[in-house]
Amino acid sequence: MKYFVKICWFIVLFAGSVFFFGNKMVEQLSDEYVSTTKAGTSELPVISLRSDGVTVNSLYGYAAELDPLIVRENFVTLESDNVIDLLINERATDVRKLLYEVFDTETGEKLTDGQISAFDYTDKTKNARLKLDIETQQGREYSAEVTLITSESKRVHYYFRFKQYDEAYFAEKVAYMLEFSKACRDKNIDYVIPFLESTYRGEGTDYAHVDIKDSYQMVCWGKLEPEIVGDIKVTINEIYKYIAVGTLKYTVQMETASGDEEYVITERFRISLGGDYVYLLNYERDMNAVFDPKLISLSQAQLKLGITPDTQPDMAWTKDNSMFCFVRNNTVWYYNIPENTLFSVYSMNSGYVWPSEVCPEHDLRILRMDDNGDVTFMVSGYMNNGEYEGKTGILLYVYYRSENRIKELLYIPVAETNQHIRQEIGAFSYMNAQDVFFFMAYGMIYSYNMTTGELTGLTAQKVSGDVVFCRDLSYVAWQEEGNVSDIFILYLENNARRTLHVDGDKLIKLFGYIGDNMITGYGSLSDYAAYSDGSVYYPISELKILGEHEEVLKNYHVPGYYITGVSATDTAIRLQRVVKTDDGQNVYDEAPDDYILIYEEDQNRSFSVDVRVTESMLTEYYLSLPSSFKADTVPKQTVSDVTVIAENTLVRVQALETQDEHYEVYSFGSIIWIKDDPTEAIALADTDEAVGTVVDRRGRIFWERGVQNKNDDLKEETVTKALELTDSAIDAFLNLNHATLPEMFYFVYKDIPVYSMLEDGSIILVTGYTQNQVTYTVLSTRKSYTTRINTLEEKLEKGGNVFRVMR
Numbered sequence: 001m002k003y004f005v006k007i008c009w010f011i012v013l014f015a016g017s018v019f020f021f022g023n024k025m026v027e028q029l030s031d032e033y034v035s036t037t038k039a040g041t042s043e044l045p046v047i048s049l050r051s052d053g054v055t056v057n058s059l060y061g062y063a064a065e066l067d068p069l070i071v072r073e074n075f076v077t078l079e080s081d082n083v084i085d086l087l088i089n090e091r092a093t094d095v096r097k098l099l100y101e102v103f104d105t106e107t108g109e110k111l112t113d114g115q116i117s118a119f120d121y122t123d124k125t126k127n128a129r130l131k132l133d134i135e136t137q138q139g140r141e142y143s144a145e146v147t148l149i150t151s152e153s154k155r156v157h158y159y160f161r162f163k164q165y166d167e168a169y170f171a172e173k174v175a176y177m178l179e180f181s182k183a184c185r186d187k188n189i190d191y192v193i194p195f196l197e198s199t200y201r202g203e204g205t206d207y208a209h210v211d212i213k214d215s216y217q218m219v220c221w222g223k224l225e226p227e228i229v230g231d232i233k234v235t236i237n238e239i240y241k242y243i244a245v246g247t248l249k250y251t252v253q254m255e256t257a258s259g260d261e262e263y264v265i266t267e268r269f270r271i272s273l274g275g276d277y278v279y280l281l282n283y284e285r286d287m288n289a290v291f292d293p294k295l296i297s298l299s300q301a302q303l304k305l306g307i308t309p310d311t312q313p314d315m316a317w318t319k320d321n322s323m324f325c326f327v328r329n330n331t332v333w334y335y336n337i338p339e340n341t342l343f344s345v346y347s348m349n350s351g352y353v354w355p356s357e358v359c360p361e362h363d364l365r366i367l368r369m370d371d372n373g374d375v376t377f378m379v380s381g382y383m384n385n386g387e388y389e390g391k392t393g394i395l396l397y398v399y400y401r402s403e404n405r406i407k408e409l410l411y412i413p414v415a416e417t418n419q420h421i422r423q424e425i426g427a428f429s430y431m432n433a434q435d436v437f438f439f440m441a442y443g444m445i446y447s448y449n450m451t452t453g454e455l456t457g458l459t460a461q462k463v464s465g466d467v468v469f470c471r472d473l474s475y476v477a478w479q480e481e482g483n484v485s486d487i488f489i490l491y492l493e494n495n496a497r498r499t500l501h502v503d504g505d506k507l508i509k510l511f512g513y514i515g516d517n518m519i520t521g522y523g524s525l526s527d528y529a530a531y532s533d534g535s536v537y538y539p540i541s542e543l544k545i546l547g548e549h550e551e552v553l554k555n556y557h558v559p560g561y562y563i564t565g566v567s568a569t570d571t572a573i574r575l576q577r578v579v580k581t582d583d584g585q586n587v588y589d590e591a592p593d594d595y596i597l598i599y600e601e602d603q604n605r606s607f608s609v610d611v612r613v614t615e616s617m618l619t620e621y622y623l624s625l626p627s628s629f630k631a632d633t634v635p636k637q638t639v640s641d642v643t644v645i646a647e648n649t650l651v652r653v654q655a656l657e658t659q660d661e662h663y664e665v666y667s668f669g670s671i672i673w674i675k676d677d678p679t680e681a682i683a684l685a686d687t688d689e690a691v692g693t694v695v696d697r698r699g700r701i702f703w704e705r706g707v708q709n710k711n712d713d714l715k716e717e718t719v720t721k722a723l724e725l726t727d728s729a730i731d732a733f734l735n736l737n738h739a740t741l742p743e744m745f746y747f748v749y750k751d752i753p754v755y756s757m758l759e760d761g762s763i764i765l766v767t768g769y770t771q772n773q774v775t776y777t778v779l780s781t782r783k784s785y786t787t788r789i790n791t792l793e794e795k796l797e798k799g800g801n802v803f804r805v806m807r
Helices: 002-024 170-185 189-195 418-424 678-685 716-723 741-749 789-798
Strands: 035-038 046-051 054-060 075-077 083-089 095-104 110-116 120-122 125-131 142-150 155-163 209-211 227-239 243-256 259-274 277-289 302-306 315-317 323-328 331-336 341-347 362-369 375-382 392-400 405-413 429-431 436-441 444-449 454-457 463-470 475-480 486-491 496-501 506-514 517-524 542-546 552-556 561-568 572-580 588-597 608-614 618-624 643-646 663-667 670-675 693-696 701-704 754-757 763-769 773-778 784-788 803-805
Touching: 046 075, 054 075, 054 155, 054 170, 075 227, 083 095, 083 142, 095 125, 110 125, 170 189, 170 227, 170 243, 170 259, 170 277, 189 277, 277 302, 315 362, 323 362, 331 362, 331 375, 341 375, 341 392, 362 429, 375 418, 375 429, 392 418, 405 436, 418 670, 444 463, 463 506, 475 506, 486 506, 506 561, 517 561, 542 572, 552 588, 561 588, 663 678, 670 678, 678 693, 678 701, 701 741, 716 763, 741 754, 741 763, 741 789, 741 803, 773 789, 784 789
Parallel strands: 054 227, 075 155, 405 643
Antiparallel strands: 035 643, 046 054, 046 083, 083 125, 095 110, 095 142, 120 125, 142 155, 209 277, 227 243, 243 259, 259 277, 302 618, 315 323, 323 331, 331 341, 362 375, 375 392, 392 405, 429 436, 436 444, 444 454, 463 475, 475 486, 486 496, 506 517, 517 542, 542 552, 561 572, 572 588, 608 618, 663 670, 663 693, 693 701, 754 763, 754 803, 763 773, 773 784
16 A cells, blocks of 8 residues: 555656656757847946046956957057056946966067956945056056956956056047047037148038048038937047047937937047147047937938948848848838838847947848748847857847747858958848858858758858858859959859859959959969069959849950059949060050949839938938838838847857958048058058058057157177078068058068068068158178168169068
């Protein structure tokens, strides 16, 4: 009997356990899980830096640790007592401990570390004071990683860089940026005009972008009356003893003919300040309207985009034009025309009072809209809220209209900053009708089949140069490193491949695209041009513009002339040319540029962007709806209570084991180019528009625009060692051929030897320079000469503009 009772109790206990745990478990099949979450607000703490009495630089946390030497977006000066104050806005977390590490950016060596568990409280923030026990060198860059540990044992990582100067004038530089910005808004022209470099451009026509060369009327907002709402976010992107590069970001409200509108303003400064003087070296201001669904013109069937630099928003629509979606202000908007409802499907803006407070470290891109109204879209970069807050990578979602629900399709983590993701991964992305997703990562092109879960590499080698991606015609074209015989074309809807191939002595080059058409060049390997150092380049003798089926739409060939560079606008292609000399050798002289004009046919698009110009607002943009659109009232702004269904969607893409050296061009704290060729990177940074900094793959500064003295010399011991080298040893140094002599002065300023070659083959060492003159020594004779800069430039040009830098 007692055994029977025991068995009954066991059955009851087992049944109860099954019921209890069955209700607690999440269904798991083959290591997959399913969870449903609401769109969240940002919860991770934000750290601000405080130095010299001013607070700057909002640092957003990373959920996974990055290499601290590759994050280069925020700078601060180290105070004289080796102190940096951190102000921690905990938001929805409880910070229990702070860990920190400091590295020498140049060598990568860790200099010190420590931890803080006792915090001061001020204005609802936890404050931590980093007292660094290291000896710093004046003007040297240091990298810092700060890790916050929360009450839930979560680790969140933050990164910044700092320098120390005896007199950094840090507070004065920040104060000037704020003062100039206010003077512009207040229309204080007596203050503003002396700092401008206004040139005659005609009357300004667009407030979307204004810079230091515009008229004072444009810089001072013309007839606009902006009023700041919220706080001004100050970010210092670069810092030197006298020079600072910084950004102000804030929101303004204005009364317009359409009603009250909001705009996100970004101002970028490059200033030189020390003691009693201040120079405004560069100034730019971008103005971007915040989309308001209420601002619709029913009579003209247009949604107002307003003043914006984003004149071609990403959008898609159904075949019957009944529904369409578009991206504005970090949000995917959805308009159901028959129901006259307009709402946000997905947004990273949750929890922010003003649009300028949003961390804009991600991109949204619409990949596809099905005829039933479902939308597939991609989020890439840094995720600033929700389940993936603090992570970086690619997220793929689909919005199911009938269920008002979002499903996560794919998550590809990438251990890089958002800026690297934009440059290296964001070249193109596409989802075809068979649910195959195409994307680019780490210089390779991949496809991922959503049905089978198969990840396929589509390139045999790293892509060389830029890819040509035509979304409307659904193809991507590229060349691979070391291959001058083939251009590869992949048609993304049917996965068909074609190769444009040349045989024998011929070569082919992919220059880019114009409209939906590829720009290709053809030449001969035997037409190579040899430089004095033995390197070669291949001029192109014929240019072809190819259509959808590789048919030749335009052909350019002028006997005797060769093409060395191509740049395209919407309506024309500029050709940089050389002409072969009469002696029959492969020697070329520069020739005037030529142009190919392109007349594009008007496209009948159901949804398009139109322009309106008014006296007060100047240029504004409107999204035009189809001619069939009819509505008597403003669309209903339904609140989309969207939930996200997440499964085990993780897919990993590994970086190449061996990473070739590359050079990143920073401008105002953002990466604008990544180049394999250091000379090309310097040329891009050495422009009035960029005023950039070149950084190598390991995060070390390689070259900077406008920071060196007006005169400098190599140290005596450096000259002595540099003159002892042989020609063969010099050949092993970094090749910067075809750069300019003034660009090489930066290396002299940094006490780095620079070698070049005269017309007779003599190797010289550049030992010093002033504003007008340069000093150099001929290695073979040890004789030194001082001459005008342009005189030596002419001699070096005849020698092939050969430069070698000891690194």
